[in-house]
Amino acid sequence: MRALKLLALLPFVALLGGCDFVVLAPAGDVAAQQRDLVVISTVLMLLIVLPVMALTVFFAWRYRQSNTAVPYEPEWDHSTQLELVIWSAPLLIIVCLGALTWMGTHLLDPYRTLGRIDAGKAIESKDAPLNVEVVALDWKWLFIYPDYGVAAVNELAAPVDRPIRFRITASSVMNSFYIPALAGQIYAMPGMETKLHAVANEQGTFRGFSANYSGAGFSGMHFAFKSLSASDFDKWITNAKASSNMLGRSDYLQLERPSQNEPVRLYGSVDRDLYKAILNMCVETGKMCVSEMMAIDAKGGLGREGLNNTLPLTYDKYARRGAPLGNQPTFVAGICSIDELKDTPSREIFAPSDMTPLRGVGMKRPPFSPAHPSSTSLLFGQRSKSES
Structure with missing residues (x-):
């Protein structure tokens, strides 16, 4: 019977053969440091998890109903020593995890240039x-x-x-x-x-x-x-x-x-x-680059002239990539680089006449009506003469 149980477990053992432990056995120093971060964090958390699981089984066994040798104290509700252990141990582990996470986040920042080839x-x-x-x-x-x-x-x-x-x-x-x-x-x-x-x-x-x-x-x-x-x-x-x-x-x-x-x-x-x-999403001939568009927007944009500054795509991967301003898929045409425009289809491209930043002028004051002077003045927080 025991042999049959062992044979039944063999398929599960075979499944473990497909596991790849490359994350825990990497070939690069950065991945090795990330591996260490995962292992240390797991060990720190197990310092709390394992004792809690073990004590759960221990208390259930020790204070079972049939064990009359253990004192029965239903009114017990406080222990200073236990409170210190219960709160201090997790607090220390959280402090350690916080410090470890802060250091790992900065030292293993993917944008940060490397400081070493390996540990030595x-x-x-x-x-x-x-x-x-x-x-x-x-x-x-x-x-x-x-x-x-x-x-x-x-x-x-x-x-x-x-x-x-x-x-x-x-x-x-x-x-x-x-x-x-x-x-x-x-x-x-x-x-x-x-x-x-x-x-x-x-x-x-x-x-x-x-x-x-x-x-x-x-x-x-x-x-x-x-x-x-x-x-x-x-x-x-x-x-x-x-x-x-x-x-x-x-x-x-x-x-x-x-x-x-x-x-x-x-x-x-x-x-x-x-x-x-x-x-910059401008591989297509004549298409305006994102960097060019951002530069124009920083100066106030093209305004109404920019509505017609589009050209049809010769190849559209997802049916309509670009600005939907016509029957054909379109994109914003470039205006900053003459070399990019030399092979574009002949079409008039509008450029803004004034590149100074656009500034709002605010709302105009409503027209004054003699029939209702108080209503107009109250719009601006003023009292009429009749109310004063």
């Missing part, structure tokens, strides 16, 4: 960070290496013990960039940029994915993070540069289209301003 090695001036521009697409990841002029889809590579500086954005909906072995997750949002600093301390291939549901192809939105030696990383860059694929603005607009389970793809050359255009 500080960052030196010669340790220049690897810049990687990350774009969350539907449903794939684009990684741009601006220092090398290459890019990759669904594959990320970095050398061991070299700081990595990620700049992260998205093309449409919000996603979450997450490599458990490297660092914590951080959101990728369209028109906005988030940052993440991390470092890998072990060689290997680790899993990266989106931790925020983003649609039908979400389950396939993962990539491989390759932590390589310095020489192997140089080979990876050389291999990427040898690719005949080019990533310009028109190529990106094709890549941006929703697709699922995309294979790894390398690009030997990349438009140097592509990430900036993606971030």
Whole structure:
């Protein structure tokens, strides 16, 4: 009978074989510090949870009805010693958790530059960070290496013990960039940029994915993070540069289209301003960038002239992306950069004649009526002569 019970437990043991403890055994210093924060916080909370659970069982057993050897004191209601233990122990743990959380929040801020490679090695001036521009697409990841002029889809590579500086954005909906072995997750949002600093301390291939549901192809939105030696990383860059694929603005607009389970793809050359255009949501030719629009708004806006300052989209991913001012999907046309407008369809674009900030003039005083002088004066908090 006992053997049958053990056999019945085997399927549950097999299920545990699918568990991945990468969060508790990471390959990067940032993730290791986050692991320590989780472990210490859990241990501190167990200092209260475990004694409470043990004492619950102990009291139930000791003061059971059949145990007549224990004094029966139904009128007992206070003990100074117990009050001190009950309140002081949780208070001390809360203080420790608060201090730990405050330190972890600041020291592990994803926007904060790294101060060390690992626990025993500080960052030196010669340790220049690897810049990687990350774009969350539907449903794939684009990684741009601006220092090398290459890019990759669904594959990320970095050398061991070299700081990595990620700049992260998205093309449409919000996603979450997450490599458990490297660092914590951080959101990728369209028109906005988030940052993440991390470092890998072990060689290997680790899993990266989106931790925020983003649609039908979400389950396939993962990539491989390759932590390589310095020489192997140089080979990876050389291999990427040898690719005949080019990533310009028109190529990106094709890549941006929703697709699922995309294979790894390398690009030997990349438009140097592509990430900036993606971030400012103006990859389409002639489209006004968010930064340009903000500059115009800071000067008072385009006013009524801006209502006609739109152009049709040549490709609209979700049926109507842009300002709904006509029968066709439209977007606000750029007026700050002549180079961006040279290939736009011929159409008159209106610019404001006066760029000074708009200021309100207030409400005009209502007209004075001799028939009702008191009513007009009372609007302004004054008394009429008849009332005085």
